[in-house]
Amino acid sequence: GDWDHFIDAANYGPPPWVRQALCDLAERGRVTIIEGERQIVPGLTALPAPGHTPGHTVFVVHDGRERAMLLGDAIYCPQQLTAVDWSAATDVDPVLARQTREWLWREIDSSGAAAVGPHFPGLQAGRVLGRRWQAVPHA
Structure with missing residues (x-):
């Protein structure tokens, strides 16, 4: 896209x-x-996340049941995961971008995956717990 x-x-x-x-x-x-969901290599899957751009993609790193999501620009700050109506001025399709943020929130919340975006303060990963963002402590 x-x-x-x-x-x-x-x-x-x-x-x-x-x-x-x-x-x-x-x-x-x-x-x-690449289009649609696609395994890049074992342990790395690309998932479509349109809205910020038509072909925006997030990547899931997985090992067994452990998952981490690399959000790209689909989510600019952790607050957007729980306040999905916060948009970015650079979203090509703001309505679709919001739908993608809602999907990502549900996916991260239900899977327990850690998630991080390239604009997150300190590149701090975290998890969604209900309607709350919780940073994952650095090891």
Whole structure:
């Protein structure tokens, strides 16, 4: 979805030199487009999380029953997991982004997975407990 939206359709996205570099990599067979849920390697699964961008993806690292979710920009701050109506100005589709945040909240809460986003303060992972975010202590 992101390739179609930002590269092929040339919507607002990467600067021209980045777009060109990505196209060059694709021409050399160095880009793999993934869609839907997909196991990347054993223990790492990509899950679609559209809204922030059309093809936004979160990644789940798993080992047996232990799971950690890498949220990307689907969730900008831990508070968005429990206040799903908080949006980011950069969401391409704010309604879909909210639905994705609601799904992520339910998924993290029900699975007990730890989760972290690249904009979380101190890159602190945490868990959702009901309607509350609780940081996971550093080991």
